[in-house]
Amino acid sequence: MKSFALHAGILVVLFALQFVLPPYHHSNAARIMVYAILAVGYNVLFGYTGLMSLGHAMFFAAGAYGAGLGIFWLGLTPLAGLGLGIASGFTVSAIAGALLIRSTGVAFLIVTLMLAQAFFLSILYFNTITFGDQGLVLTQLAPIGPFALSEPWVKYNLALLSLSIALGVSLWVSQSAFGKVLVAIRENEPRTRMLGYETSLYRFAALMISGTLSSLSGALYCLLFSYVGASFASLQYSTFPLLWTLLGGAGTVIGPLIGTGLMFYLTDISSGYTSSYLLVVGFALVALTLWFPKGIAGMLRARFFPWLP
Amino acid sequence: MLLEATSLSRRYGGIAAVDAVDFSLHEGEVRAIIGPNGAGKTTLAGMICGRIEPTAGSIRFENEDITRASAPARVLRGIAYTFQVTSIYRNLSCFDNVALAAGRWITGERAVAEAVTEALARVGLSGDAARLAGVLPYGHQRLLEVAMALALKPKLLIMDEPTQGLAPAEIVAFCDLVRDVATSATVLIIEHNLKVVLELASRITVMDGGRIIAEGTPDEIEQHPAVKLAYLG
Numbered sequence: 001m002k003s004f005a006l007h008a009g010i011l012v013v014l015f016a017l018q019f020v021l022p023p024y025h026h027s028n029a030a031r032i033m034v035y036a037i038l039a040v041g042y043n044v045l046f047g048y049t050g051l052m053s054l055g056h057a058m059f060f061a062a063g064a065y066g067a068g069l070g071i072f073w074l075g076l077t078p079l080a081g082l083g084l085g086i087a088s089g090f091t092v093s094a095i096a097g098a099l100l101i102r103s104t105g106v107a108f109l110i111v112t113l114m115l116a117q118a119f120f121l122s123i124l125y126f127n128t129i130t131f132g133d134q135g136l137v138l139t140q141l142a143p144i145g146p147f148a149l150s151e152p153w154v155k156y157n158l159a160l161l162s163l164s165i166a167l168g169v170s171l172w173v174s175q176s177a178f179g180k181v182l183v184a185i186r187e188n189e190p191r192t193r194m195l196g197y198e199t200s201l202y203r204f205a206a207l208m209i210s211g212t213l214s215s216l217s218g219a220l221y222c223l224l225f226s227y228v229g230a231s232f233a234s235l236q237y238s239t240f241p242l243l244w245t246l247l248g249g250a251g252t253v254i255g256p257l258i259g260t261g262l263m264f265y266l267t268d269i270s271s272g273y274t275s276s277y278l279l280v281v282g283f284a285l286v287a288l289t290l291w292f293p294k295g296i297a298g299m300l301r302a303r304f305f306p307w308l309p
Numbered sequence: 310m311l312l313e314a315t316s317l318s319r320r321y322g323g324i325a326a327v328d329a330v331d332f333s334l335h336e337g338e339v340r341a342i343i344g345p346n347g348a349g350k351t352t353l354a355g356m357i358c359g360r361i362e363p364t365a366g367s368i369r370f371e372n373e374d375i376t377r378a379s380a381p382a383r384v385l386r387g388i389a390y391t392f393q394v395t396s397i398y399r400n401l402s403c404f405d406n407v408a409l410a411a412g413r414w415i416t417g418e419r420a421v422a423e424a425v426t427e428a429l430a431r432v433g434l435s436g437d438a439a440r441l442a443g444v445l446p447y448g449h450q451r452l453l454e455v456a457m458a459l460a461l462k463p464k465l466l467i468m469d470e471p472t473q474g475l476a477p478a479e480i481v482a483f484c485d486l487v488r489d490v491a492t493s494a495t496v497l498i499i500e501h502n503l504k505v506v507l508e509l510a511s512r513i514t515v516m517d518g519g520r521i522i523a524e525g526t527p528d529e530i531e532q533h534p535a536v537k538l539a540y541l542g
Contacts, residue, residue, distance in 0.1 A: 177412055184398060184409050191396040196384030196413040
C-alpha cells in the first residue's frame with residue numbers, strides 16, 4: 001500500500017512538473033521519461049531476475065524500427081505504428097528468449113551482445129529499407145485524435161502515460177508471487193529448481209516483459225522525436241540502461257527512473273563546461289559505485305526505507 | 310514400492326560414478342546410504358531427484374516412470390531434496406525462504422502463511438521468521454533448509470549429508486527432527502556419521518565404487534564383512 005502510494009505520488013509530481021518547468025527542461029523531462037521506460041524494462045531482467053544483458057539496444061531498436069518503418073513504408077497512423085513497434089519488440093523478445101533459454105551468467109551476457117550486434121548489422125545491411133546509420137526522419141506525423149504530436153505537452157503526457165504503465169508493470173512484478181520467484185532465481189537458481197519451479201520458463205517470461213517494455217520505449221521515442229537510426233541498435237544503447245539502472249538502484253522499482261534522470265542531467269550539465277563530458281560522467285559513476293554500490297534507491301532502501309519495493 | 314530404480318548408471322567419460330545400480334525404497338522407511346568418498350552416493354541421490362541425468366537405467370516413483378521428468382516436475386510429484394552444502398536464500402527472510410517452497414503448491418496468502426508457520430515451528434525456528442536467513446547460525450540454516458523441504462509436503466525427502474558441520478548437541482536434535490519427519494514422509498539420508506545412521510535408519514544401503522555392496526538392517530550391516538572392509542576399515 002505504502003509502495004503504491006509512493007509511486008502514484010511520483011507520477012502526480014511528474015504530472016504537476018509540466019506546468020512549472022521551463023521549455024528546455026520540459027522537453028528534457030519528456031526524453032528522460034522515454035529513456036526511463038527502457039531502464040525500467042531492463043531492470044525487470046537485471047535487477048529482479050539477476051540476468052545481465054548487453055543486448056537491450058536490440059529491443060529498443062525493434063520498437064523504434066517497428067514504429068518508424070510501419071509509419072514510413074506502410075503509412076500507418078502513429079498509434080498503429082506504436083502498436084507495431086511493441087509487437088516487433090514482443091516478437092524479437094520471444095525469439096531471443098527461445099535462443100537464451102539455457103543461458104545464464106556470462107553466457108547470457110555474451111549471447112545477448114551477439115544477438116544485438118547481429119541485429120545492428122542487419123539494419124545496416126538492409127539500408128534500402130532502413131536507411132542504415134543515416135536513419136529515418138519522420139516528417140508530419142498524423143495527430144492522434146485531436147492531439148498533435150508536435151505539441152510539447154502532448155509529448156510530455158504521452159511519455160508520462162507510458163512511463164506509468166511501465167512502472168505499474170514493474171511494481172506488479174516486484175509485489176507478485178511471480179516476481180518473488182524471479183528474485184529467488186536471482187538469489188539461488190539451483191535451490192529454486194529444487195523447490196519445483198521450472199526456472200527457465202520464469203527467465204523466459206522475465207525476458208519477454210523486459211524486452212517488450214524496452215520496445216515500448218523505442219517505439220515511443222520514434223513517435224515523439226520523429227527519428228529512427230541504426231545507432232539505436234548499437235552497443236551504446238545497450239550499456240545506457242545498464243548504467244542508468246546501476247546508478248539508480250537495480251532491483252528497485254523507482255531506481256531506473258532516478259538513474260536515467262540523474263545521468264541525463266550529469267551529461268547535460270557537464271557538456272556545458274567541457275567537451276570531454278564523458279570523463280566527468282565516468283568519474284561520477286566510479287564515485288557512485290564506490291560509495292553507493294547498490295545505487296541511489298538501493299542505498300535509500302538499505303538505510304532508511306526497508307519497505308521500498 | 311515408493312521408488313524403484315533399475316540398473317541405473319551415470320558415467321563421466323570413462324568413469325562410472327554409479328554403475329548399473331538397482332535401488333528401491335518402501336513407503337515410510339528411513340533409509341541411509343553410506344560409503345566412502347567417491348562411492349557414488351550423491352550421484353545416485355542426484356539421479357533420483359533429477360539434478361543429474363542418468364546415462365542408462367530407469368526410475369519409477371509411485372509406479373510411474375520419471376526417468377525423463379525434470380527436477381522441478383519431480384518436486385511436484387513429491388520428491389524433495391536438501392543440498393550437501395546448505396542452499397538457502399541468504400538475502401531473504403526465513404519466512405520468505407519457506408514461503409517460496411509452500412507457494413509452489415498452495416495458493417492464497419493466508420494458506421501459505423499458515424504452512425510456513427507450521428514448517429518453521431516443526432524445525433524449531435518459529436522465533437526467527439522475520440530474520441534474514443544469511444545471519445542465522447550455521448546449524449539453524451540447515452534446519453531452515455529442512456523447513457523448506459517440509460513445506461513442500463514431500464512423499465520422499467532426500468537429505469545429502471545433513472549433519473555435516475553440526476555440533477554434537479545439534480546432531481541429537483537433528484535426529485529427533487528426522488524421526489518426526491519420518492512419521493509423514495519416506496526419508497533417504499546420505500550420511501558419513503555412522504552413529505547417526507545406525508540410530509536413525511531402518512535400512513542401510515552401502516555403496517562402494519559406484520555399486521551397492523550391501524543392504525540390510527543396521528544390525529546386519531554392522532556385521533557384514535564387505536562393509537567392515539570397505540567402510541569401517
